[in-house]
Amino acid sequence: MTTLNETHDPALRSWVTSAHAEGCDFPIQNLPFAVFRRRGSTEPLRGGVAIGGQIVDLAELAQARTFSGLAAEALAAAAQGTLNALMALGPRHWSALRLALSRALRVGAHEQAVVQVCLVPQSQVEYQLPARIGDYTDFYTSIYHATNVGRLFRPDNPLMPNYKWVPIGYHGRASSVVISGQNFARPCGQTRAPDAAAPVLGPSKRLDIELELGVFIGPANALGEPVAMAEAEDHVFGLCLLNDWSARDIQAWEYQPLGPFLSKNFATTISPWIVTLEALAPYRTAFERPAGDPAPLPYLDSARNQAAGALDIRLSVGLQTPAMRARDAGAEATICQTSYRHAYWTLAQMVTHHSVNGCNLQPGDLLGTGTLSGPTMDQAGALLELTVGGKNPLELPGGEKRTFLEDGDAVVLRGWCEKPGHARIGFGECRGQVLPARAL
Numbered sequence: 001m002t003t004l005n006e007t008h009d010p011a012l013r014s015w016v017t018s019a020h021a022e023g024c025d026f027p028i029q030n031l032p033f034a035v036f037r038r039r040g041s042t043e044p045l046r047g048g049v050a051i052g053g054q055i056v057d058l059a060e061l062a063q064a065r066t067f068s069g070l071a072a073e074a075l076a077a078a079a080q081g082t083l084n085a086l087m088a089l090g091p092r093h094w095s096a097l098r099l100a101l102s103r104a105l106r107v108g109a110h111e112q113a114v115v116q117v118c119l120v121p122q123s124q125v126e127y128q129l130p131a132r133i134g135d136y137t138d139f140y141t142s143i144y145h146a147t148n149v150g151r152l153f154r155p156d157n158p159l160m161p162n163y164k165w166v167p168i169g170y171h172g173r174a175s176s177v178v179i180s181g182q183n184f185a186r187p188c189g190q191t192r193a194p195d196a197a198a199p200v201l202g203p204s205k206r207l208d209i210e211l212e213l214g215v216f217i218g219p220a221n222a223l224g225e226p227v228a229m230a231e232a233e234d235h236v237f238g239l240c241l242l243n244d245w246s247a248r249d250i251q252a253w254e255y256q257p258l259g260p261f262l263s264k265n266f267a268t269t270i271s272p273w274i275v276t277l278e279a280l281a282p283y284r285t286a287f288e289r290p291a292g293d294p295a296p297l298p299y300l301d302s303a304r305n306q307a308a309g310a311l312d313i314r315l316s317v318g319l320q321t322p323a324m325r326a327r328d329a330g331a332e333a334t335i336c337q338t339s340y341r342h343a344y345w346t347l348a349q350m351v352t353h354h355s356v357n358g359c360n361l362q363p364g365d366l367l368g369t370g371t372l373s374g375p376t377m378d379q380a381g382a383l384l385e386l387t388v389g390g391k392n393p394l395e396l397p398g399g400e401k402r403t404f405l406e407d408g409d410a411v412v413l414r415g416w417c418e419k420p421g422h423a424r425i426g427f428g429e430c431r432g433q434v435l436p437a438r439a440l
Helices: 058-063 069-078 084-089 091-105 112-116 143-153 229-235 248-254 303-308 322-327 347-355
Strands: 033-038 046-051 054-057 119-121 125-128 136-139 169-171 177-179 188-191 200-203 211-217 236-243 268-270 314-320 333-339 366-368 410-417 425-435
Touching (some): 046 058, 054 058, 058 069, 069 091, 091 112, 188 248, 229 236, 229 303, 236 425
Parallel strands (some): 136 366, 177 268
Antiparallel strands (some): 054 119, 136 169, 211 236, 211 366, 236 268, 314 410, 410 425
């Protein structure tokens, strides 16, 4: 588990002045990774690190041969068209590169002249998926989400008996994971109305969001070799924002007995920036269970996880309708605010349980946390919860209402960490818009 070091010092200042702007997601204490190229160009994709409103072009920096040792090895891996090679190297390399970049970006750094020519404005780039995602697994780590949803279908027994014992998950579709800003058509599939004798094929009428975090896996574990809790976070490169779009009417008809299928695999949107676990170290907090709940089984428990296994990452959901955009291009309504600290299962528990049967995780694999709802209904991370299954529409500015998403609606997820005495660490945005269904 990463502890605080010199890169976390809130007094650090960068010669990139935009890193000091109020509310900036990317100060020198963050340094998240993405894959990019200049917008509209045919340049090769390459890794980059955010600092203020700029990106350090890691391919260009690698050519300057400014770093040495583990930092140079990590930089060479990060300069490629995906971050898989960097993810595979592990925490010692990641930390060495982070330290070298931090020192090179500080006021007075002798590397300033070299690094300065490697900067590209974020306003001029386009992003691609940061890794080649081999597999995608979505978990169900919020007990509040599980209870809220369960109550809609099983009012007398909303929580399944296994929930407090095992981190629930299902295998999703990696090929339809897309980067923020890529819009998608409303999905079609089979649905059946409660009073209908047979299902019909057509566009989903109950399209929903799921506010999640994405977890990128680092070094692999060999097939048949589980990852213990003590090593679990060494296999996590970092976190991003994730919107697991969901067609609730398709899901209701198809999910028994094998779980989600077409209701989930049409699109999953992630933010471009991956924030490393090291950058998030100041925002660790105790992992706690409500009094009376069972303790995790021994393989899912450790003193370190109890003391600091949770992360206080603040999260919000913004909804922008076509009518809002017509009035003001930047207008949106915040429909949810919550925190990752409310999750019932931690990152380490997700990784350990995923591998306890010998499953071999690979660099670049993606895990979803599941919808991260908090303890009150204004902290619910899905429209299904916020509207109580569509019974209580959301009241939006301008007199609009929503139960589920309509064509043209855009959703923006945001995440950040902030508290006195520490630098703000942000995730940027995860944005997607619903387009009309394609003709069948």
